[in-house]
């Protein structure tokens with residue numbers, strides 16, 4: 001393994017200063033479950049590692065007003081088990097429970113999962129379907145962007161040099177809603193998705209869908225939302241036909257590749273099927289749900 005200089009940052013300011021001093025030769029270290037593997041395999045060769053795990057401002061969960069704010073350093077295990085997440089945004093807990101193993105989930109962070117920008121990152125489709133926003137801090141200040149603008153290519157994000165992802169903000173729904181994440185992987189555990197589908201549905205006062213959000217992982221160069229498939233459902237009482245057509249639109253709009261995990265053709269077919277199944281499951285949850293009370 002190539003050697004590197006290790007530095008622990010205890011505040012955001014310290015991390016930003018260290019990154020600015022070392023320019024592009026540095027990398028932020030959170031849980032290290034992606035980065036250390038990449039360094040060992042020679043895929044990344046940073047000269048300086050800036051350990052950000054101790055930065056309080058970028059950690060913890062804050063439930064306030066109409067949203068849940070999640071620190072980028074929150075572990076995947078925290079998201080899987082937190083009572084606030086399980087109650088307010090169970091979709092996120094569901095996705096977290098499908099990532100790696102319990103040991104990995106204790107180390108891995110939500111920020112690391114997004115910043116590594118793998119097309120198959122498990123947390124991305126759920127966060128896109130929940131319309132999360134990303135708070136980013138750099139030497140020149142703080143900015144907030146919609147998460148669907150964050151991913152720019154495989155392994156590439158919109159983070160500028162020395163910028164840190166600090167928090168994710170998820171708006172909470174007051175309406176009746178349901179959500180589902182389905183993942184297919186070659187093995188049942190400890191394996192990356194070859195298809196991931198996250199769906200979030202909100203109902204109007206009756207049984208019509210007032211908002212549909214569908215996001216896909218592992219079938220395009222980045223995790224993506226599928227506006228055409230979402231629009232097909234809005235204003236509808238969900239029928240099997242509408243769910244099938246929406247799944248078809250999602251399958252047509254994605255750009256899967258063939259690799260050792262699955263062929264492009266199979267991935268596309270599974271997008272169609274998983275969209276159908278997740279829409280039916282999310283809709284039946286939404287119909288059984290009561291209006292959200294936000295404390």
Ligand SMILES: Cc1cc2nc3c(=O)[nH]c(=O)nc-3n(C[C@H](O)[C@H](O)[C@H](O)COP(=O)(O)OP(=O)(O)OC[C@H]3O[C@@H](n4cnc5c(N)ncnc54)[C@H](O)[C@@H]3O)c2cc1C
Pocket residue numbers: 027028029030031032033034035036037052072073076098099100101104107108109110111112113114115116120121122123159163164165166190191192193
């Ligand atoms: C055995 C094993 C199984 C796995 N299974 C899965 C799986 O099923 N699903 C899945 O999605 N992933 C899986 N992974 C990948 C990995 O565990 C996750 O992507 C994890 O969430 C990465 O988080 P981390 O904190 O370890 O990131 P790190 O490795 O510390 O960092 C990843 C990248 O993000 C950057 N970074 C980290 N935090 C920040 C920040 N706050 N701001 C700016 N840049 C930052 C780092 O510089 C680095 O480039 C697996 C990994 C292993 C080793």
